Amino acid sequence: MIQVVGLTKWFGAKRAVDGISFSVARGEVLGFLGPNGAGKSTTMRMITGFIPPSSGRVKVGGFDVVEQPIQAKRLMGYLPENAPAYTDMTVHGFLNFAAEIRGLRGAARPRAVQRAVEMCFLESVLHQSIETLSKGYRHRTCFAQSIIHDPEVLVMDEPTDGLDPNQKHEVRGLIRRMGEKKAIIFSTHILEEVDAACTRAIIIDRGRIVANGTPTELRQKSEGAGAVTLRVKGVGSAEVSARLRQVSQVKRVAVLEEKNGSVSLRAFPASNANGELARAIGEAARGWQIEQLQTEEGRLDEVFRSLTMPDTGKKSET
Amino acid sequence: MNALANIKTITKRELAAYFASPLAYVFIVIFLLLCGFFTFMVGTNLGAFFEHGQASLDTFFIWHPWFYLFLVPAVGMRLWAEERRVGTMELLLTMPITSWQAIVGKFLASWLFLALALALTFPLVITVNVLGHPDNGVIFCGYLGSWLMAGAYLAVSCITSAMTRAQVVSFIISVVLCLFLILAGFAPVIQFLSGWASPSVVQAVAACSVITHFDNFQKGVLDSRDVVFFLSLIVFSLFTTAVILRGHRAG
Ligand SMILES: Nc1ncnc2c1ncn2[C@@H]1O[C@H](COP(=O)(O)OP(=O)(O)O)[C@@H](O)[C@H]1O
Ligand SMILES: [Mg+2]
Numbered sequence: 001m002i003q004v005v006g007l008t009k010w011f012g013a014k015r016a017v018d019g020i021s022f023s024v025a026r027g028e029v030l031g032f033l034g035p036n037g038a039g040k041s042t043t044m045r046m047i048t049g050f051i052p053p054s055s056g057r058v059k060v061g062g063f064d065v066v067e068q069p070i071q072a073k074r075l076m077g078y079l080p081e082n083a084p085a086y087t088d089m090t091v092h093g094f095l096n097f098a099a100e101i102r103g104l105r106g107a108a109r110p111r112a113v114q115r116a117v118e119m120c121f122l123e124s125v126l127h128q129s130i131e132t133l134s135k136g137y138r139h140r141t142c143f144a145q146s147i148i149h150d151p152e153v154l155v156m157d158e159p160t161d162g163l164d165p166n167q168k169h170e171v172r173g174l175i176r177r178m179g180e181k182k183a184i185i186f187s188t189h190i191l192e193e194v195d196a197a198c199t200r201a202i203i204i205d206r207g208r209i210v211a212n213g214t215p216t217e218l219r220q221k222s223e224g225a226g227a228v229t230l231r232v233k234g235v236g237s238a239e240v241s242a243r244l245r246q247v248s249q250v251k252r253v254a255v256l257e258e259k260n261g262s263v264s265l266r267a268f269p270a271s272n273a274n275g276e277l278a279r280a281i282g283e284a285a286r287g288w289q290i291e292q293l294q295t296e297e298g299r300l301d302e303v304f305r306s307l308t309m310p311d312t313g314k315k316s317e318t
Numbered sequence: 319m320n321a322l323a324n325i326k327t328i329t330k331r332e333l334a335a336y337f338a339s340p341l342a343y344v345f346i347v348i349f350l351l352l353c354g355f356f357t358f359m360v361g362t363n364l365g366a367f368f369e370h371g372q373a374s375l376d377t378f379f380i381w382h383p384w385f386y387l388f389l390v391p392a393v394g395m396r397l398w399a400e401e402r403r404v405g406t407m408e409l410l411l412t413m414p415i416t417s418w419q420a421i422v423g424k425f426l427a428s429w430l431f432l433a434l435a436l437a438l439t440f441p442l443v444i445t446v447n448v449l450g451h452p453d454n455g456v457i458f459c460g461y462l463g464s465w466l467m468a469g470a471y472l473a474v475s476c477i478t479s480a481m482t483r484a485q486v487v488s489f490i491i492s493v494v495l496c497l498f499l500i501l502a503g504f505a506p507v508i509q510f511l512s513g514w515a516s517p518s519v520v521q522a523v524a525a526c527s528v529i530t531h532f533d534n535f536q537k538g539v540l541d542s543r544d545v546v547f548f549l550s551l552i553v554f555s556l557f558t559t560a561v562i563l564r565g566h567r568a569g
Binding site: 009011012045048049050051052069070071073074076078080081082084085086087089093097098100101102103129145 | 412415416568
């Protein structure tokens with residue numbers, strides 16, 4: 001549904017987005033990760049046709065966003081960063097305006113408004129002025145606007161920003177459910193959201209894609225991915241690590257903790273491990289009292305940090 | 319057809335926004351008070367309206383270029399500045415509409431609002447009709463010219479509103495620009511200019527002024543050249559607004 005090819009944006013002499021390419025199919029929820037200033041919002045603004053790209057193309061449902069903007073925009077719902085809304089209007093007035101400008105006429109309009117109101121739990125504030133709403137409600141009002149025409153493509157810039165934990169949970173659930181039938185892109189810098197809502201994630205840093213894959217694939221890029229943690233009781237750490245080092249699939253052993261007579265160690269896989277590490281270590285540990293034996297999946301925050309902050313000192317943005 | 323429906327939707331929303339704030343009512347009251355005060359109390363000499371000896375609204379229309387100088391930029395200043403400050407412009411321009419539909423829709427809303435304010439001066443028309451036998455064609459012509467002139471000021475305010483996120487800045491710049499539009503044809507300025515510039519230069523400068531063109535309307539002369547002047551000023555200004563907005567988006 002969404003195809004992005006070589007998308008680039010210059011702001012003066014500054015390259016905010018640098019040759020990004022990816023695509024999103026129906027049924028996919030793509031998480032857009034990256035530190036602040038990475039170019040997430042700029043990319044989304046180009047996808048939704050708000051700002052023109054310096055070079056590269058965006059196609060939505062087969063329509064080029066620059067050449068056939070109206071057709072492309074019709075297919076899209078957009079929740080901009082900070083969820084702007086006309087504060088002088090009531091929630092109902094605002095959603096009715098959104099439905100009208102989306103071309104919903106006759107009985108279809110109140111039906112669409114009603115549906116969006118129910119999905120976003122806005123009944124209690126329906127006739128309240130947006131100006132007087134709490135941040136959570138204001139956010140949901142803008143969210144409701146983006147889904148009012150039941151779009152096939154949904155682009156959301158930090159949809160959970162500023163919400164409390166319950167609301168965050170609700171919104172993630174909503175995104176995941178809608179993602180079954182739509183193509184969704186949403187940006188975040190909260191890593192748990194990748195697991196909670198995405199089928200795929202892209203990490204971008206300083207305008208470039210540095211990783212693209214399912215959450216599991218991304219995790220495997222972390223240094224700790226595939227390592228095995230072993231906790232045994234009644235043996236000294238020196239003895240355990242000496243024996244583990246002799247296992248051919250082990251590259252390195254780190255002692256994590258030693259207390260109450262138990263010792264925890266982590267063994268990192270050598271290149272010949274091929275997922276056999278846990279079995280090999282289990283065999284090596286025969287005869288000891290094993291309290292825990294576990295293969296680490298890797299951690300997203302580790303991947304994120306290693307990919308996006310190789311030169312902390314030089315970065316101008318934080 | 320679609321374009322008209324989109325413009326209508328935007329105009330409706332924008333008009334509602336005016337009346338959602340007390341500013342609209344304050345504006346209308348100030349406008350009416352100014353009209354009443356200047357028409358009856360101030361003139362070439364005091365009480366000109368009554369002393370004129372003839373039933374007309376000359377002393378009413380003559381002040382309009384000056385009322386509008388402050389009032390129209392106040393109406394127009396929020397049009398785009400607010401939209402950019404709050405971020406709703408991003409919402410509006412990612413809807414399935416073209417940016418010129420948004421520009422025209424918002425402009426029309428403010429222009430209709432000004433039309434309403436102008437229409438509320440109807441008691442004056444009734445008054446002169448009660449007092450004497452005015453030429454209602456001339457009066458209608460004056461209203462038409464006044465509304466067109468207000469549209470021209472408003473379009474200039476659209477430009478300045480698109481230039482900045484700060485409404486106050488937009489207001490000040492458009493007052494200055496509109497002042498130029500007045501002064502170019504203001505009698506003292508023309509006299510001053512003709513002291514050292516050639517008559518053709520003076521004429522060219524005066525032709526750029528709203529006063530020169532509004533003059534004919536006041537006299538009841540409906541000249542297509544004057545109508546074209548105001549309309550082209552509006553179109554040019556809205557076009558410039560579109561260019562400025564596109565510039566912001568391109569970064
Ligand atoms: N309109 C603009 N003019 C100039 N620079 C901009 C503009 N918008 C964004 N930038 C710059 O582009 C970079 C990317 O910004 P953005 O896309 O907002 O990042 P993110 O959403 O990932 O935090 C930042 O360095 C930002 O300062
Ligand atoms: Mg952002």
